[in-house]
Amino acid sequence: xxxxxxxxxxxxxxxxxxxxxxxxxxxxxxxxxxxxKMMADAGYDLDAVRxxxxxxxxxxxxxxxxxxxxxxxxxxxxxxxxxRIFIKDEALNDSGSFKARRAALSCHxxxxxxxxxxxxxxxxxxxxxxxxxxxxxxLKCIVVQECYDSKGIGQPEIIEKARACExxxxxxxxxxxxxxxxxxxxxxxxxxxxxxxxxxxxxxxxGIETLGVEIVEDALRVAGKLPKAxxxxxxxxxNLTGTARGIRKTTDKKIEIIAASVNLAGLHMAxxxxxxxxxxxxxxxxxxxxxxxxxxxxxVPRSAARPLRYMxxxxxxxxxxxxxxxxxxxxxxxxxxxxxxxxxxxxxFSLAREYPADEIIVVQETxxxxxxxxxxxxxxxxxxxxxxxxFGNPExxxxxxxxxxxxSAGKIQARDYDLDRARKSLIRRATExxxxxxxxxxxxxxxxxxRDAEYVKAVLKELGKEWEER
Amino acid sequence: MIKKGSWVRIKKTVLRxxxxxxxxxxxxxxxxxxxxxxxxxxxxxxxxxxxKIKTPTGRIEEGVLLEENPAFRHDYxxxxxxxxxxxxxxxxxxxxxx
Numbered sequence: 001x002x003x004x005x006x007x008x009x010x011x012x013x014x015x016x017x018x019x020x021x022x023x024x025x026x027x028x029x030x031x032x033x034x035x036x037k038m039m040a041d042a043g044y045d046l047d048a049v050r051x052x053x054x055x056x057x058x059x060x061x062x063x064x065x066x067x068x069x070x071x072x073x074x075x076x077x078x079x080x081x082x083x084r085i086f087i088k089d090e091a092l093n094d095s096g097s098f099k100a101r102r103a104a105l106s107c108h109x110x111x112x113x114x115x116x117x118x119x120x121x122x123x124x125x126x127x128x129x130x131x132x133x134x135x136x137x138x139l140k141c142i143v144v145q146e147c148y149d150s151k152g153i154g155q156p157e158i159i160e161k162a163r164a165c166e167x168x169x170x171x172x173x174x175x176x177x178x179x180x181x182x183x184x185x186x187x188x189x190x191x192x193x194x195x196x197x198x199x200x201x202x203x204x205x206x207g208i209e210t211l212g213v214e215i216v217e218d219a220l221r222v223a224g225k226l227p228k229a230x231x232x233x234x235x236x237x238x239n240l241t242g243t244a245r246g247i248r249k250t251t252d253k254k255i256e257i258i259a260a261s262v263n264l265a266g267l268h269m270a271x272x273x274x275x276x277x278x279x280x281x282x283x284x285x286x287x288x289x290x291x292x293x294x295x296x297x298x299x300v301p302r303s304a305a306r307p308l309r310y311m312x313x314x315x316x317x318x319x320x321x322x323x324x325x326x327x328x329x330x331x332x333x334x335x336x337x338x339x340x341x342x343x344x345x346x347x348x349f350s351l352a353r354e355y356p357a358d359e360i361i362v363v364q365e366t367x368x369x370x371x372x373x374x375x376x377x378x379x380x381x382x383x384x385x386x387x388x389x390x391f392g393n394p395e396x397x398x399x400x401x402x403x404x405x406x407x408s409a410g411k412i413q414a415r416d417y418d419l420d421r422a423r424k425s426l427i428r429r430a431t432e433x434x435x436x437x438x439x440x441x442x443x444x445x446x447x448x449x450x451r452d453a454e455y456v457k458a459v460l461k462e463l464g465k466e467w468e469e470r
Numbered sequence: 471m472i473k474k475g476s477w478v479r480i481k482k483t484v485l486r487x488x489x490x491x492x493x494x495x496x497x498x499x500x501x502x503x504x505x506x507x508x509x510x511x512x513x514x515x516x517x518x519x520x521x522k523i524k525t526p527t528g529r530i531e532e533g534v535l536l537e538e539n540p541a542f543r544h545d546y547x548x549x550x551x552x553x554x555x556x557x558x559x560x561x562x563x564x565x566x567x568x
Contacts, residue, residue, distance in 0.1 A: 004489055072564045117527060140527045150501035159544045166508075171526040175484070176504040180491050184484055184505065191529065272498040327556040332564060372544040380547025389552060405552055409563050 007186050015300065018189045018196035020113050023301040030434050032444030033302050042109075042202035046249060049105055050210055056104045056136055057094035059210050063218035063362070064089055068332040069345075073352040076410035083228060083355035085348050087363040088215055091337050095132035095164070096125065096368025098211055098239065102199065103129035105207035107137045110195035116140055117194035121185040121299060123147065123158045124235075124282045125367055130197050131168035141170040142192065144185050149275050150176050156372030156381050157281050157340070164370075177275045182299065198299050205242045205304040212246020215362050216255075226253055228359040231351065233343040234259035234314070235287035237295060237307030243364055244310035256312045260347035260414065261288035262340075263316040264399045276385050277400040279319050279378045283343040288314075293425040308419075308426055309450050315414035317346040318397040320389075320405040324412065325349060326375045339375045341367030350414040379403070423449040427459045437467040471514055472538045478511045479540040480523055482533030507531055508540060 001009065016023075021042070026033040044052070053059040066085045074082030093100035103126065110118050117140030120130045127143040134141035143165045147158045162172045173188065175181050189196055198204060212230075219227050230247065232240045244257045262284040267274040269286040278284070292311070295303040322339055325346035330336040348363045355361060371377065383389055388402040394411060397404040406412055427445055431437060437460065445456045460467060472478060485503040509523030509531060521535045 002489055004485060004491070068564060072560060075563060142527055148504070148506070150498075150504065152504075154544075156544050156547070159542065163542045163544070169526065171509075171529070172507065174506040176501070178485075178490065178494060178498050178503050180485055180503050192527065268495050270498055271495045272501055273495075324556050327553055328560045331557045331560055371542075371546055374546050376550050376553055377545065377547040379550045379552065383550075389550075391552070391555065405556060407559065409560055 004180065004183055007183055011186060012301065014186050014190050015196065018194065019198065019201055019300060021201065026302065028440055028444065029438060031430050031441050035306065035447070038302065039202050039206065039304060042206060044105065044203070044206050046209060046213060049206055052108045053101060053104045053207070053210060056108070056133060058100040058104045059093070059214065061089050061092045061214070063087070063215065063222050064335070065222070066333050069328060069349065070352065072332065072409050073349050074357065077353035080357055081353055081355065082357050083352045083359040083361045084223065084357070085352050085363060086219065086223065086227070086360055087345065088211070088218070088365055089335070090211070090365040091341070091368045095129045095168070097129060097341065098208065098365045099124070099126040099129035100132065101211060102126065102204040102207040102238065103133040103197065105203045106130065106197040106201065107133040107139055109203045110197065111137050111139060113195065115195035117142065117192060118197040119144065119185070119188055119192065119194045120197040121181060122199065123161065125161065126199055127161055127170070128164035128168065131165040131170035134170065135168045140194065142173060142188055142194065143170050144173045144175065144181060144188065146177055146181050147174040148176050150272050153276055155276060155281055156377045160370055160372035177270065177272045179270050185299070196299070199236055199238050200298040200300045200303040200305050202304045205238055205245070208239060208242025209246035209249065211364065212243040213250045215243070215364065216247055216250040219360060219362060223360050225360060226251060227255055227362045228355050229256035229258050229351065229361045230364050231258045231260055231344040231348045231361065232364045233283040233341060234261050234307060235282045235284065235291070236298065236305055237291045238305035239365070240307045241305045241310055257310050258347070258351065259288065259307065259311050259314045260344045261285045261316050262322055262343050263318050263415070266398070267400045274400055277387065279382050279403065280322070280340050283340045285316060293422050294429050306448065308422060309448060311419065314417040314419055314422070315347050315351070316417060317343060317350070317412070317414055318394045318404065319399065320397050320403045321346045321394050321412045323375045323379060323403070324406050324409070328409065335366070336369055338367040338369040338373045339378060341365050346412055347414040349409070350412050423451060424459050424462070427456065428463055431460070431463065431465055437465060439468060442467055471516060472511060472535065474511055474514050476511045476538050477508065477540070478523060478538050479506060479508045479536045480521060480531065480533030481506050481536050505533070507533070511535070
C-alpha cells in the first residue's frame with residue numbers, strides 16, 4: 001500500500017475522531033439508518049439554532065419583492081398568470097451567503113465540544129462562511145479547496161473565495177483538480193485534530209432550517225400569504241433539505257419545494273480539462289444529480305442532506321440563462337449579486353408564469369458578488385478558455401463549448417428533470433450487492449424517495465430484487 | 471534571497487501520476503496532484519528551493535518556494551459587450567423602446 005491507500009484505509013477512524021456523531025448507532029439492517037433520530041440527537045431545536053445564529057451575525061435577512069422582474073415575467077405569461085417573485089437576500093449574512101447559517105452552528109458545536117479548530121473541504125461560499133464564523137467564535141480554521149487545473153490556471157470564482165477565507169484569517173490549502181482532495185483533507189484532520197465542519201453533518205443541515213422558517217414568516221408578514229413554491233439552488237442537497245425541513249416545522253400547508261441547478265451535462269467533475277470549461281463551480285448538475293441519488297457519497301458516513309426526501313420537482317437552467325438573470329437583477333432591481341446564487345432566480349423567472357398572478361413564489365437565496373465572482377469576470381474567463389459566447393436560444397447551449405445568452409427574457413426556460421429517474425437510481429444504488437431486503441429496508445427506501453411502499457416494490461421488481469413482506 | 475519570517479507562497483506535489491486514484495479521467499490521472507499554500511518562511515531561501523513554512527494555524531508545511539508577499543490579482547475581467555446588450559434587452563422588453 002502506498003501512502004495514499006494507507007490514509008484512505010484509515011478513513012473511518014479519522015472521520016470518527018473529527019465529528020462527535022456516533023453514526024454506527026443509527027444503522028438499521030440491511031441498508032437503512034434512523035435519519036430523524038440522528039437529527040434529533042444533534043441536540044439543537046429551532047429556537048436554540050436561531051439564538052446561536054442571531055448572536056453570530058447570521059439570519060434575519062430581508063425578503064424582497066422583485067416587482068420589475070415580476071412585471072417582465074408577466075409579459076411572457078398568459079393573462080392572469082405570473083406569480084409575484086420574492087427573493088430572500090441571503091447575501092446580507094456575514095460572509096455573504098446562506099452558508100453562514102450552516103457554519104454558525106458547526107463552529108458553535110465544535111467550540112462546545114472543545115475542538116481547537118475547524119476544517120472544511122469546499123471550493124464554495126461555505127469556506128468563507130466557516131472562516132468568518134471561526135474568526136468570530138475564536139477557532140482556528142483550515143479550508144481545503146480545489147482551485148486550479150494542473151497548469152495552475154485558477155477558476156476566478158474560487159480564487160475570490162480563497163481571498164475571502166484568508167481575509168477572515170483562515171489557512172487556505174489549494175489543490176489542483178481531483179477527488180483525492182479528500183486524501184489531503186483526511187491527512188489535515190489527522191494532523192490537526194480539528195472538527196470536521198462538513199456540509200453534511202446534522203449541524204450543517206439544522207443551521208439551514210431557520211431559512212425555511214424565516215421564508216414562511218417573512219412571506220406572511222410581507223405578502224400576507226404563504227408561497228406556492230420555494231425555488232432552491234441545488235448542489236450537495238443540504239440547502240434544499242434544511243430549507244424544506246424548516247418549512248415543514250413551521251406550517252402544515254403544502255409549499256412546493258423546487259430544486260434548480262445549472263445544467264453542466266457532459267462535463268466531468270474530476271476532469272483536469274473540463275474544470276475550467278465551466279462557468280459555475282457550484283449549484284450545478286455535476287453535484288446536484290449524484291448527491292441526490294447517492295447522498296452518502298459525501299465526507300461523512302451518513303449525510304444529513306437527503307434532498308430526494310423533500311424535492312417536489314427538479315428543474316435545470318443553462319449557464320447563459322443564469323448570467324442573463326444576474327444582469328437582469330442588477331439592471332431592473334438594483335441588486336448586484338453573485339451569479340451562482342442566481343440559479344434559482346433564473347428558474348423562478350420561468351416558473352412564475354405557471355402560477356396565477358395573485359400567488360407568490362420565493363427565490364430562496366442570493367450570494368455576494370466581487371472580483372472573480374461576477375458575471376463579467378466569468379464570461380470574460382469563459383471566452384479566454386475558448387468557450388463561444390453568443391445570443392440565441394439557450395436550448396442550443398453545450399456545456400464546455402458554448403454559453404448561449406437568451407436574446408429575449410421570454411426565452412429563459414426551466415427544464416424539468418424526471419424525478420422518477422432519480423428515485424429509481426437511488427433505489428438501485430442503495431440495494432446494490434444486497435440480497436433479500438427486509439421490511440425495514442422497504443420503509444427506509446420509501447422515506448428516501450418520498451414515495452409509498454408500493455412504489456418501492458414496483459421499482460425493486462424492475463430491478464429483479466427480492467424482499468420479505470414481514 | 472527571501473528573508474526568514476517573510477510571508478510566502480509554496481507549492482508541492484501531493485500525488486505523482488502513478489499514485490493517483492484509480493477511477494478518475496485519463497487527463498487527470500496523467501498529471502500530478504498539486505497543492506499551494508501560504509505561511510511564514512522559517513529560514514532564508516531562494517525562490518525555487520525546497521523550504522519549510524509556518525502556516526496561520528501553526529502547522530509546518532514543506533514545499534517549493536514560489537514567491538514573497540503573494541497578492542490576489544483576480545479582477546472583474548475584460549469588458550464584455552454582451553452584458554450591455556442584456557441590459558438593453560430587459561429594459562426594452564419591460565419599459566418599451568422609449
